[in-house]
Amino acid sequence: MIWDAIFQPFADFGFMRRALLGCFAISVGATPVGVFLMLRRMSLTGDAMAHAILPGAAVGYLIAGLSLGAMTIGGLIAGMAVALLSGLVTRVTALREDASLAAFYLISLALGVLIVSTRGSNVDLMHVLFGTVLALDDAALILLCSITSLSVLILAALFRLLVLECADPQFLRSVSGLSALTHFIFLALVVLNLVGGFHALGTLMAVGIMILPAAAARFWATSIGGLVLVAIAVAMLSSLIGLLLSFHYSLPSGPAIILVAGVAYGISLLFGPSGGLIAQAMPRRHSEV
Amino acid sequence: MKTKRMLLKSAAVILALTVAGPAAAQANKPIPVVATFSILGDMVERIGGEHVAVVTLVGPDGDAHVYQPTPADARAVNKAKVLVVNGLEFEGWLDRLIDASDFNGMRVKATDGIEPIPFEEGADHAKHDDDEKHKDHGKQDEHAKDDDHGAFDPHAWQSLSNAVVYVDNITATLSKADSSNAATYYMNRAAYVAEIQALDADIRAIVAKLPADRRTVVTSHDAFQYFGRDYGLTFLAPQGLSTESAVSAKDIAHLIEQIREQRIPAVFMENISDPRLLKQIANETRAAIGGTLYPGALSAPNGPARTYLRMMRHNATALARALGS
Numbered sequence: 180m181i182w183d184a185i186f187q188p189f190a191d192f193g194f195m196r197r198a199l200l201g202c203f204a205i206s207v208g209a210t211p212v213g214v215f216l217m218l219r220r221m222s223l224t225g226d227a228m229a230h231a232i233l234p235g236a237a238v239g240y241l242i243a244g245l246s247l248g249a250m251t252i253g254g255l256i257a258g259m260a261v262a263l264l265s266g267l268v269t270r271v272t273a274l275r276e277d278a279s280l281a282a283f284y285l286i287s288l289a290l291g292v293l294i295v296s297t298r299g300s301n302v303d304l305m306h307v308l309f310g311t312v313l314a315l316d317d318a319a320l321i322l323l324c325s326i327t328s329l330s331v332l333i334l335a336a337l338f339r340l341l342v343l344e345c346a347d348p349q350f351l352r353s354v355s356g357l358s359a360l361t362h363f364i365f366l367a368l369v370v371l372n373l374v375g376g377f378h379a380l381g382t383l384m385a386v387g388i389m390i391l392p393a394a395a396a397r398f399w400a401t402s403i404g405g406l407v408l409v410a411i412a413v414a415m416l417s418s419l420i421g422l423l424l425s426f427h428y429s430l431p432s433g434p435a436i437i438l439v440a441g442v443a444y445g446i447s448l449l450f451g452p453s454g455g456l457i458a459q460a461m462p463r464r465h466s467e468v
Numbered sequence: 469m470k471t472k473r474m475l476l477k478s479a480a481v482i483l484a485l486t487v488a489g490p491a492a493a494q495a496n497k498p499i500p501v502v503a504t505f506s507i508l509g510d511m512v513e514r515i516g517g518e519h520v521a522v523v524t525l526v527g528p529d530g531d532a533h534v535y536q537p538t539p540a541d542a543r544a545v546n547k548a549k550v551l552v553v554n555g556l557e558f559e560g561w562l563d564r565l566i567d568a569s570d571f572n573g574m575r576v577k578a579t580d581g582i583e584p585i586p587f588e589e590g591a592d593h594a595k596h597d598d599d600e601k602h603k604d605h606g607k608q609d610e611h612a613k614d615d616d617h618g619a620f621d622p623h624a625w626q627s628l629s630n631a632v633v634y635v636d637n638i639t640a641t642l643s644k645a646d647s648s649n650a651a652t653y654y655m656n657r658a659a660y661v662a663e664i665q666a667l668d669a670d671i672r673a674i675v676a677k678l679p680a681d682r683r684t685v686v687t688s689h690d691a692f693q694y695f696g697r698d699y700g701l702t703f704l705a706p707q708g709l710s711t712e713s714a715v716s717a718k719d720i721a722h723l724i725e726q727i728r729e730q731r732i733p734a735v736f737m738e739n740i741s742d743p744r745l746l747k748q749i750a751n752e753t754r755a756a757i758g759g760t761l762y763p764g765a766l767s768a769p770n771g772p773a774r775t776y777l778r779m780m781r782h783n784a785t786a787l788a789r790a791l792g793s
Contacts, residue, residue, distance in 0.1 A: 192721050193752045313720050314745040426717035435716075 188426045195422065198312045201323050201379045202418030202436065205388055208327030209372040210410040211334055213393035215365065218345040218403070222390050224280060228366075229373050229386045231261035231284040234291015236377060241294065247318050251374055258370030261287050266363060312379045312422075312432050319378045326375035330368055337361055342403055380433045387437035388414055395444040398451020413443050499646045502548040504559045505532040506766040507625050508578060508634075510776045512552055514660045515639050519649045523548070528766045528774075537561055542569035550645045552638055555579040558622035576641035578634040582627075584620035585693045623764060627694035628668040628780060632661055667777055668698075671784040675699040682791045686727060686735040686755065688746050691763035701787065704732070720749065727753040734758035734790035758790030 188195045216222050235257025236250045243249030261283040268279040315323070334341070340361045343351045352358040369389075376385025396409035421436030452458050498521040503509035509524030516522065523544040526532040532554075545551060546569040553559055555577035566575075624630045639657040643650035683701050690705035704726065726732070727749070735750050736758045750757045761783050762773040773779035 188717070188721065192724060194720055194724075194748050195717060197748075198717070311715055311745065313715060313717055314748045316744065316748060316751075422717060426721060429716045429718040431716050 184427065185423060188423065194313055194315075195426065197315045197320060198422055198432065199419065201312055201315045201320055202388075202422065203415055204320075204323040204327040205372070205376050205379055205385070206392070206411055206414030206418055208323075208330040209376055209385065209389040210392050210414045211407045212330065212365075212368050212372050213389035213391075214396065214403070214406045214410050215334075215341055215345065216369065216390065217393045217397065218406075222394070223277075224366075225369060225373070225386045225389050227280050227284045228258055228262070228369050229377070231287045232258040232370065232373055232377065234287050234294070236374075237291050238294055247322060247378065251322065251378070254374040254377065255370060257287055257291070258374065259367060262366040262370060263363065266359075266366065270359065311381075312436070313425075315379060323375050323379060326371055330372055333364065333368060337364060341365060345403075380436070384433040384437050387440060388417070391437065391440040391444050392417065395440070395447040395451075398447040398453055398455045401453055413440065413447075417443055499549045499642075500544075500547050501550045501552065501642070502544050503552040504554060504562060505764070506530070507764070507776050507779070508552045508554060508638075510766060511578075511631075511634055511638055511660075512642070514775075515635060515653055515656050516642055517652065517656055519646060519652060520550075520642065526765065528768045528771070530765050532559060532764060535559075535561055537565045537568075541565060545569040545571045549573040550641055551575045552641075553577055554622060554624070556584055556620045556622035556624065574641055574645050576637050578637050579622070579624050579630070580633070580637050582624050582630045582633045584624065585697060586620055621690070621693045623691040624694055625776070626692055626763070626780075626783075627698045628664050628671070629698065630694060631664050631776070631780075635660055635664070663777060667781060671699060671780070674784055674788045675701065678788065678791050681731075682733055684730060684732050685758065685787065685791065686723065686732055686746075686749075687761060687763070688736075688738050689763060691738075692761070695783070699784075715745065720745070724749060724752055727755050734787075736761045736786070736790070738763050756790060759786040761786060 189199060213222075213225065216225055232254040235253040235255070237253070238257075239246070239249035239251070239253025242253075261280070265276065265280040265283045268274055268283075269276040272279075274282075340351065340355075340357055344358065344361055344365075348358065351361075372389065373385050376388060379385070380388060392410040392413035393406070395413050396406045400406045400409045417440035418436050421439040422432060424430055424439065425432035425435045447455065449456050450458075498516075498519050500523070501512050501516065501520045502523045502525065503512050504524075505526040506524055506528050509522050512520060512522045525537065525541050525544070526535045542565060545565060548571065550573055551566070551571060553562055553575065556579050625634060635657055639653050643653045646653075678701075684704065685701065686704045688705065690703070692701075692703040692705075695701065696703050704723075727735070732753075732755055734757070735746050735753075735755045737746050737760045747757065749755070762779045766775065766779055767773040772782045
């Protein structure tokens with residue numbers, strides 16, 4: 180019975196196994212990035228970046244059709260351009276980062292929509308821009324896994340610097356010239372993971388798998404390592420349950436996965452021991468951390 | 469052949485000019501015609517020739533289901549003397565466009581007089597198509613939601629015998645709108661209909677060779693019912709696949725099981741929908757990818773389906789190649 184419900188779909192259908200592998204890759208790659216976004220109070224940056232990527236991918240599609248390479252490169256270029264330009268403006272002018280990021284992603288988005296409509300193709304772009312996790316081919320899976328590997332390696336190398344930047348950015352800036360570099364590499368990781376995620380889940384859903392598990396983990400763990408591990412676990416479980424719901428109840432898979440992550444966030448919000456609503460309402464026992 | 473037709477055409481023009489004396493000055497100027505999508509545009513051009521200036525709203529490789537009209541379209545419709553539409557609720561966005569553009573020419577519904585296929589054929593598909601219609605209309609045409617969810621399959625041009633009806637309807641309206649050239653229109657019509665009927669005979673001969681157990685294919689959107697009826701093929705269009713963003717794992721699993729159980733030999737991609745999913749499905753079953761079919765839009769001018777007749781021939785040969793092998 181349980182075997183039938185949980186394992187049979189994956190045993191019978193290759194596309195389910197591919198979907199699960201793709202989701203797990205995103206979970207491992209994007210979620211830690213999401214944790215750092217959250218710690219640096221940049222959770223909405225993920226959303227802005229997703230919008231910045233979308234036109235790049237659309238332009239790639241218009242130039243080369245449904246080509247994984249063109250859409251990835253287009254998305255990367257658009258995302259990195261927005262990240263670099265907004266970072267530059269922040270560093271050399273008085274405009275704060277959130278405002279300059281908003282300005283550039285809106286420009287990028289408008290430019291993308293303009294290019295798409297003047298080209299006059301009426302193929303519904305939403306079909307293209309909302310990738311579906313059920314149609315991952317070999318190339319897409321390899322891309323996803325490569326992005327995840329790269330992302331994990333870079334995060335490991337930058338871990339200490341990133342933690343410092345989260346905890347005390349002023350200190351890092353005063354003792355090391357690496358602050359700006361760390362920031363840009365980190366933004367590059369955000370873009371890279373969103374571009375990977377959009378092949379599987381579509382740009383907008385990719386933000387969900389990046390941010391929601393991180394937000395949920397916040398109510399369970401206190402150390403950064405703990406946050407990352409819990410977030411990855413939440414993301415993987417959400418992927419599995421979401422795919423199974425999509426299989427058994429005929430729900431679209433992308434939204435199903437993100438909604439399961441949303442439910443995980445809701446449960447964490449209520450029951451999480453570290454700052455959850457119920458834990459806050461209970462009288463505190465100071466002997467415990 | 470071509471020069472002969474040209475000669476006939478010019479003879480007819482001279483005839484028309486002499487007969488319709490007063491209208492002669494007008495006859496030199498092509499009349500503005502708007503066709504809603506590429507297939508109708510091609511037909512109008514064949515019938516009207518140099519006497520019409522055709523504007524096609526949804527161009528090659530465009531999906532008329534999800535089209536969003538632009539102000540330029542409204543201007544074209546406003547200037548048009550004849551507006552050629554498919555009907556059967558194919559162009560859900562059309563009424564709004566006509567309202568917005570203050571159109572006061574003649575409107576011809578190309579499907580007038582055909583025998584439409586209701587969506588209820590095959591209980592499995594009926595619900596799906598209904599759902600899909602609702603979804604589509606929700607996106608583009610809120611007020612039409614209740615009265616306008618098509619009961620009939622609008623892809624009637626997929627039948628060559630329907631195409632003759634299309635051509636007759638268009639010819640009659642063009643002739644009414646521009647009576648000075650009516651003789652030319654009817655002459656062009658005769659040549660075109662002859663070509664259509666010859667192609668119909670060709671396709672019948674091609675399809676007749678297919679064995680009875682290899683007559684089912686999978687396509688990504690349910691647009692070939694008329695073709696199937698004419699030539700005795702079965703087209704399966706899986707639930708949800710045409711709205712790619714909302715596809716569920718269950719739909720795909722169901723389709724894969726169906727392909728495995730019925731040993732369906734081929735799946736086909738279409739020029740107006742996302743091929744990635746079908747490629748995956750083909751990978752997972754033994755079905756071959758039979759190539760690209762053109763359900764509702766012509767290809768770009770350098771593609772294999774740049775005219776309506778080429779499109780029909782391309783579809784038939786692609787199907788026969790995949791099923792016959």
